[in-house]
Amino acid sequence: MTPGARVAASIEIIDDILAGQAAEQALTRWARNSRFAGSKDRAAIRDLVFAALRTWRSDAVLGGGEDGRARMIGRLRADDADIDALFDDAGHAPAPLTDEERQAGATPTEIGDRWNLPEWLLPQWQAALGDDAEAIALIAQDRAPITLRVNTRVCSVADVQSALESEQVLTEANSLSPTALTVLSNPRRVRQSQAYIDGWIEMQDAASQAVVDAIPDGTRALDYCAGGGGKALALAARGFTVWAHDIAPGRMADIPDRAERAGVQIRVVAPDQLPAKEKFDVVLCDAPCSGSGAWRRSPEGKWALTQQRLDELNGIQDEILDTAMGHVTPEGTLVYVTCSVLTCENEDRIDAFLARHAGWTCSFRKRWTISAEGDGFFTAHLTRG
Template sequence: MTPGARIAAAIDILDAITAGAAAEQALTQWARRSRFAGAKDRAAVRDHVFDALRRWRSAGAAGGGQSGRAVMIGLLREDGTDPAQLFTGERHAPEPLSHDEAQVPEPTPARGVRWNLPDWLLPEFAESLGAHAEATAQALQSRAPVTLRVNLRKASRAEAQDALQAEGILCAPNPLCATALTVTEGARRVKQSAPFAQGWIELQDAASQAVVAALPSGARCLDYCAGGGGKALAMAADGRTTFAHDIDAGRMKDLPSRAQRAGAAIRLLDRAGLEQERPFDVVLCDAPCSGSGAWRRAPHGKWTLTPERLAELTAVQDSILDTAKDLVGAGGHLVYATCSVLRRENEDRIAAFLAGHNGWFCRLEQRFDIQQHGDGFFTAHLTRVKL
C-alpha cells in the first residue's frame, strides 16, 4: 500500500468508529476485507487510527471537521506534513483537498481541544490532578511505551535483555520496576521471539508491575479481578501461592497456558472455590475502571466514557471491595488498584470504604503518573485489624 492508500484506509476505519463501531472491531473488519495489506501496512494503518483517536478534537479542529477525512487532514497538519502531498487521488489515495479543506483553520484556544478530552471530563481531570491535569492530558496524546515483565524464575533482567537483543529486539531497563524492560526497537517481533515462547518475558506495563511488586507480604495471594491474569503471573513469579478469580471466567481462558509457559502454578477459583480456600493473606482487586490511565493504549475509551458510565463504575468498585473484604484473613491485606487517574475511582473509593467498614485502616495510597516509562495507576493497601 502507498502512504496515501494507508491514509485512505484510516479514514474509512475512523468513519466506522464514528458510526458506532468499537476501534478494535473496525480495525479487524478492515483487515478482513483487505487481505492485500501486509503486516507493515496493517501496522501503519493502526498507528494512524490510534494517533487520530488520541488527538481527535485538536486534529478535527486543524482539519476543519469531525469526519475521518477532516481528522486525518488535521492530524497530518499537526505533525508538520502538508496533507495535499498525500491527498492526491492516485493509487487509492484520498481525493485531493477541496478549496475549503485547503484553508488552514485558525488555532482554537479551547481547553477541551488543547487537552483532547470531552468537555464534561475537564473538571474531573482538574479536580483529580490539580496542577498536573494539563500535563496528564497532554501525555495521553502520545503513544505508550512497549514494556515487558521479566520472569525472574527463569532469567535475570540482563539475561532477558541479551536474549532479546540477539533477535533484534532492543530494550532498556525501566526504572519503575526491577522486572521491567522498555522495548526501544523491534516491538512487533516480541511475540515471535524465543524469550517469549520460553516464558522468560510477558508484555505488561511497568506501573502495573510496580503495583504487584509493592504488594504487602503474604504467602497466599488472590488476584480477585484477574482478567487475563497478568498480575497473577507476576505474583506467582514472586514465589507466592497464587489463586485467580474473575466474575467472567472466560477472561482467564489463556491463563493456564501462560502459567505453564512461565513455569508458574496458579489455581483458578470459581465462587465455590473462593469459599473453600479463604481466608487469604493478600487479596488484590484490580477493579474495572475508566482506564483513563491507559488511554494512550485504548484512546477510544475517552470518547465513549460518559458521566453515567463513570457512576456505574464507581458503584461496581464499591461492590467489589465490599465483597472481597470477606476473603481476607485477620491481619491480612485488601489491595485496591485501578489504571485510572480520576479521584472518583481512586481516593474517593478508599475513603468510602473506610467510612463504611470498621476494623480496617489504610497503610498506603500511591499514584503512578502517566509518563514515558508507564501508564497511570493507583493502588491502596487496606489492612484488616487483628481482633
C-alpha cells in the first residue's frame, strides 16, 4: 500500500469508530476485508488510528471537522506532514483537499483541546496532578514505551540484552525497575525472539514491575484480580507461591502457558474455587479502574469514561478491598493497585477503607506518574495494627 492508501484506510476506520465500533473491532474488520494489506501496512494504519485516538480533540480542531477525513487532516498537520502528497487521489489515496478544507482548522487553544481530555474530567485531572497536570496530559498523547520484564530466575538482564541484540532488538535499562528493559528498536520482533520463547522475558510496563518490586517479602501470594497474570508471574519470579484469581476466569486462560514458559507454577482459581479459609502473606488487588495512567495504550478508554462509570468503579474498588482483606494473614499485607492517576481511585479509596476498618493502617503508598519510562500507577500497602 502507498502512504496515501494507508491514510485512506485510517480515515475509513476512524469513521467506523465514530459510527460506534470499538477501535480493535474496527481495525480487525478492516484487516479481514483487506487481505491485500501486508503486516507493515496493518501496523502503520494501526499507528495512525491510535495516534488519532490519543489526540482526538486537537486533531478535530486542527482539521476543522469531526469526521475521519478532517481528523486525519488534523493529525497530519500536527505532524507537519506533506498533506498534498498523501491526499492526491492516486493509488487509493484520499481525494485532494478542497479549498474549504485548506482554510478550515485552527490551532487548539482551549485546555481540553490541547490536553486531549474529556471536558468533565479536567477538574479531577488538575486536582490529582497539580502543577504537573498539563505536562502529563501532553506526555499522555505520545506512544507508550515498549517494556520488558526480565525473568531473573533463569537469566540476567545482561543475558537478555545480548540475546535480543543478536536478533536486532536493542534495549536499554529502565530506571523504574531493575528487571525492566525499554525496547529501542524492532519491538514487533520481541514475541518471535528466542528470549521470549524461552521464557526469559515478558511484556510488562516498567511501573507495573515497580509496583511488584515494592511488595514486602513473603511466602504465599494471592493475585486477587489477576487478569492476564502479569503481576502474578512477577510475584512468582520473586519466589512467592502464587494463586491467581479473577471474577472473570476467562481472563486467566493464558496464565498456565505463560507460567510454564517462565518456569514457574501458578495455581489458577475461579471465584467458587477460592476457599474462605485460605490466607496469604500478600493479597494483591490490581483493581478495575479508569485506566487513566495507561490511556496511551488504550486511548479509546478516556473518551468512553463517564462520571457515572467512574463512580461505579469506585464502588467496585471498595468492594474488592473489603472482600480481599479476609484472605490476608494477621501479619500479612493487602496491596491495592490501580493504573490510574485520579485521586478518587487512589488515595480516596485508601482513606475510605481505613475509615471503614478500624485496626488497619496504611504502611506505604506511592504514585508513579505517566512518563517516558512507564505508565501512571498507584499502590498502597494495608496492614493490621
